[in-house]
Amino acid sequence: MERVFLLGSKMTSKEKAHEYIKEMLNFPDYYGRNLDALWDLLISCSNKKSIYLLNEEELYKDLGEYGKSIVEVFREAADLNDNIQFYNI
Numbered sequence: 272m273e274r275v276f277l278l279g280s281k282m283t284s285k286e287k288a289h290e291y292i293k294e295m296l297n298f299p300d301y302y303g304r305n306l307d308a309l310w311d312l313l314i315s316c317s318n319k320k321s322i323y324l325l326n327e328e329e330l331y332k333d334l335g336e337y338g339k340s341i342v343e344v345f346r347e348a349a350d351l352n353d354n355i356q357f358y359n360i
């Protein structure tokens with residue numbers, strides 16, 4: 272199982288957040304860099320991944336409600352796709 276550690280402090284804007292997520296999760300170049308595209312790739316992921324979000328409060332500080340939406344996408348995708356585990360620590 273692949274382990275991925277995401278730092279909330281690295282996601283200081285919507286654009287930087289999606290670029291960082293793309294890089295850390297090895298998403299393909301066609302990744303749309305938005306919440307719908309994040310959902311689509313997480314829900315269809317066939318490789319087992321444990322995703323850990325660190326510095327969650329930093330994500331919320333910089334992105335507010337959008338940061339909360341990112342976390343919600345990860346949580347909901349993990350609930351529906353057994354290959355994805357999501358932890359915010």
